[in-house]
Amino acid sequence: MxxxxxxxxxxxxxxxxxxxxxxxxxxxxxxxxxxxxxxxxxxxxxxxxxxxxxxxxxxxxxxxxxxxxxxxxxxxxxxxxxxxxxxxxxxxxxxxxxxxxxxxxxxxxxxxxxxxxxxxxxxxxxxxxxxxxxSYQCSECDFDYLGEGANWENFYTRTCSNDHEVGKDGVHVRMVxxxxxxxxxxxxxxxxxxxxxxxxxxxxxxxxxxxxxxxxxxxxxxxxxxxxxxxxxPMDTNKLTADLIDAKTQVGVLTAAATAHEAQLTAAHTARDEALGQVATLTAERDELQTKLTAAEGESRTADAEAAVTWLTASLTKLLTAAGKTAENLPTDVAALTAAIDAETQGLTALIPAGGASQQAGGDDTAPKADLSAFKTRK
Known part of the structure; x- marks a missing residue:
């Protein structure tokens, strides 16, 4: 049953x-x-x-x-x-x-x-x-007898658009x-x-x-x-074995190529990482040097400025004293000190006559003559 x-x-x-x-x-x-x-x-x-x-x-x-x-x-x-x-x-x-x-x-x-x-x-x-x-697909070229490019003549003649005829040379359709x-x-x-x-x-x-x-x-x-x-x-086992060996060989070749490519890629990544590390180190060193340079320049300017102010203050004090003025509330920066010195210098210059010597009283500028009668020469 x-x-x-x-x-x-x-x-x-x-x-x-x-x-x-x-x-x-x-x-x-x-x-x-x-x-x-x-x-x-x-x-x-x-x-x-x-x-x-x-x-x-x-x-x-x-x-x-x-x-x-x-x-x-x-x-x-x-x-x-x-x-x-x-x-x-x-x-x-x-x-x-x-x-x-x-x-x-x-x-x-x-x-x-x-x-x-x-x-x-x-x-x-x-x-x-x-x-x-x-779909009915041609076993040789995958032409679809139910596709857009097919027509009833394809079915009637059992021939695809690439002239593969069903029943000849093992051609058949795959029902997919x-x-x-x-x-x-x-x-x-x-x-x-x-x-x-x-x-x-x-x-x-x-x-x-x-x-x-x-x-x-x-x-x-x-x-x-x-x-x-x-x-x-009947299955052709010899062909199947040959195809299998060929496939395994191709797999071996592709595997070796993939391994080599992976090694190259790893090396490239390592070199890139090292280069990035060096760039980072050099950047840090550059920034540190720039900081030191800026500080040094700031310190250098400060010393020069202080020396200039000290000298100009002393000079202005002397000019004021010479002019009979009191040296109080003096400027503290280079520009103001320089301007004050220029002003005092112009005042002193005005007291000096043309020619460089002061005139005597009475207006007689004739120089006295020396009496040389006491001096005689041998003859």
């Missing part, structure tokens, strides 16, 4: 995702592998030939479901009929080959007991999911992101990795299981992808 045990935890999860009033009596819950990130099979001749859903796409589909997005469970992608049940939980896990796979939990209404029995018996065990990605998620279908032949609807022993999403992971899904509307199983291709 593939249906999961309807535990209280599982019932609580259904009520949390679908609604508290959902009648869980008689429903059958199953887990399915709905999509993976391997190339899609069975799409030859279409835009989806070899198409790959990215892990981001799977992640966004899972988030959409787990955030309460209404995803009906239908039959053969027929949205015109009454849904058989509903998808309520999703998760992303690794497959046995190491690929990403999208797992979903869905339930069948109690009115679908016959379909549930067919799934339990394995006569119906595949699913297919319908979604529209955010999730624009809308439409439904999950029970189908006779799906596209998910085997087995499509898993049993209790391999369940990974049931609340009591060891792993609870989230997943994502597909959508439809002309460009909607209806996908299930992806097919794996």
């Amino acid at each position: 593939k249906r999961l045990e309807l535990t209280p935890e599982l019932i609580s999860l259904i009520h949390d995702r679908v609604g508290p009033d959902v009648d869980t009596d008689g429903i059958a819950v199953f887990e399915s592998i709905s999509l993976n990130n391997l190339p899609l099979p069975g799409k030859k001749g279409t835009i989806w030939e070899g198409a790959i859903a990215t892990p981001l796409t799977l992640r966004q589909i899972a988030d959409h479901i787990n955030n309460g997005g209404h995803i009906p469970l239908v039959m053969n992608h027929d949205m015109s009929g009454v849904p058989k049940g509903r998808v309520f939980q999703a998760g992303i896990d690794y497959s046995s080959s190491g690929d990403f796979e999208l797992r979903t939990l869905f339930y069948l209404d109690k009115t679908e007991a016959e379909m549930a029995a067919k799934i339990d018996a394995g006569s119906m065990d595949e699913v297919s999911i319908s979604f529209l990605p955010t 992101g999730l624009a809308s998620l439409i439904e999950l279908s029970l189908v006779a032949r799906g596209a998910a990795d085997k087995p499509k609807i898993v049993g209790r022993s391999t369940s990974k999403l049931a609340p009591a299981s060891a792993q609870r992971l989230a997943a994502a899904g597909f959508e439809i509307d002309g460009l909607v992808c209806q996908a299930s199983r992806g097919e794996s291709t």
